[in-house]
Structure formats: structure tokens, C-alpha cells
Amino acid sequence: MRHRRLFVLMVAMEECIFCKIRDKELPSAIIHEDEHCLVFKDRFPQAPVHLLLVPKKHIPTIADMEDGDEKTIGHLIKVAKELAVKQNLKGYKLQFNVGKDGGQVIFHVHMHLMGG
Numbered sequence: 001m002r003h004r005r006l007f008v009l010m011v012a013m014e015e016c017i018f019c020k021i022r023d024k025e026l027p028s029a030i031i032h033e034d035e036h037c038l039v040f041k042d043r044f045p046q047a048p049v050h051l052l053l054v055p056k057k058h059i060p061t062i063a064d065m066e067d068g069d070e071k072t073i074g075h076l077i078k079v080a081k082e083l084a085v086k087q088n089l090k091g092y093k094l095q096f097n098v099g100k101d102g103g104q105v106i107f108h109v110h111m112h113l114m115g116g
């Protein structure tokens, strides 16, 4: 059972477009990169500034967070507020879509930063 879950996770990671963007196997407009996360422009922006903040660790959804992942997710929020200053945003939205019914389309955790 444990091996099957590992196998399913590995297949999901191989097909994950945000893992591929992280590994530079797919192109993206990167705004920021550090040890824990990557930030790039949303390909189909819904606001003048629409960035996606993506942890380097493949976590499918917020509902799949494990102990310790709160540090990574908290880091995304810190990077978002710093980038908002750099982008001269007075106000902005930070949004996680969680699960299919929550509007999530790509199953690698990402936070939307929308403003402007």
C-alpha cells in the first residue's frame, strides 16, 4: 500500500508542470527564486500583476500539507509581501485554490498574488 502511494506520487510529480517549470524543463517568466520557492508570472493573468508563488517541494494541495510545510507556506507569504513592495502594489490579493471543487487546476501548491 505504501509503495503504491509512493508510485502514484512519483507519477504525479513527473507530469506536474510546476515541477517542470521549477526544473527549467518548461519556460516561464521567473520573477524570484530562492532555496524554497519559485515565483513566475501567471500565463493567463487575471490582474495587471498576477504572479504564482510555488514551493519547490511538490505538495499537491494545501489539504496535503505535512508537519513542517507551514514554514514553506509561510515563506511564500513573506516573499509575496516583499515582491508587492517591489511591484509598487498598494493592495493585492493572495489566494490558494484548494482541490478541484475549490477551483484548483494545477495540483502543485501555488499562491496567486494579484494586484494593480
Ligand code: AMP
Pocket: 017, 028, 041, 042, 043, 044, 045, 052, 096, 097, 103, 104, 105, 106, 107
Ligand atoms: P489554479 O486554478 O489555482 O490551479 O491556478 C493555476 C494557474 O496556473 C492559472 O491561473 C493558470 O493561468 C496558470 N498557468 C497554467 N499554466 C501555466 C504556465 N505554463 N505558466 C504559468 N502559469 C500557468
Ligand code: ZN
Pocket: 013, 016, 017, 018, 019, 020, 057, 058, 059, 107, 108
Ligand atoms: Zn509539482
